[in-house]
Amino acid sequence: MVVGRVTAQDRRQQLIDAAIRVAEREGIAATTTRRIAAEAGARLATVHYCFRSKQELLEGVLSAIITELSEAARGHVRPGHDARTLLHDGMRALWVIVEKEPGKQQLTYELTHYALRQPGMESFAQWQYETSYAACAAHLEGVAAAAGIVWSLPLPVLTRMLMTVIDGVVLGWLVDRDSLSAVAALDALTDLLATLAVQPNGAAHPNG
Structure with a gap:
């Protein structure tokens, strides 16, 4: 053989x-x-x-986790659906992974704090969030293209807002494991984001 x-x-x-x-x-x-x-x-x-270094290996770890989450959300971006539906379906797909692999999600927070406390690794924490923001921005751009809308807020602002809320919801869930409340918060977030979807001519999209 x-x-x-x-x-x-x-x-x-x-x-x-x-x-x-x-x-x-x-x-x-x-x-x-x-x-x-x-x-x-x-x-x-x-x-x-x-x-070449432990930091490079940890970057590989983080990239793998971010890629898994972002690909799950992007897998639900399909032309012919409104922004609200695409955002909701993507968020639910992401949440399935969070609940299935809580250890990986906790690891992302540990990586942030570890990097901030280690001399010489401060840039890792910055890279971590820049990578997460980039993945989130790519998803929002995909949703906009598929739904035929534009966002009424600048993409960097929208991206930071979305990532900040998701970060907080996931961290809170890691503490209390209250999935119903976490999902309700994420549903409310997608409803809010959908109101920021407008038609290219500036009019609010009828279905968000």
Whole structure:
């Protein structure tokens, strides 16, 4: 039996997945490259070959989490639907992942605080939010294109508003696990966002 060689990209993904498991189980501070290597069944040298630093590996971890969430939301952007429907369906798809993988969501908050407290890693926290804002902006642009609307607020303002509320709702849910209240808050958010959808001529979209 011939076993194919593991590509560098596959090995990187294996190490990222291992890092997520270790970080969820033991916390960011305890997520050393040695523990990641052991979790992945790889040599320590392999970790250092695939990633130039622990920060680069953590960036891979965060990118994987953000990509999973953003792809879930974007998967519900379909032409022929109004903005309210697209926003609602995307938010519900995102929430399914939050409830299914709470450890990953907690990890994103831990990464922020860890980076802010580690000398030399301040730029990581900034990169984290810039990456999240970019993913959110891309989703809002996709919704606008599919629904044939424009946003009445500048995209950077709308993006920050949306991300700030989602951040708060998810963090609150991680504390109390009150899914009904969390979903109600997100539904209210999508209803509010839909009122900011206008037709290209400036008129309010009839269905949001």
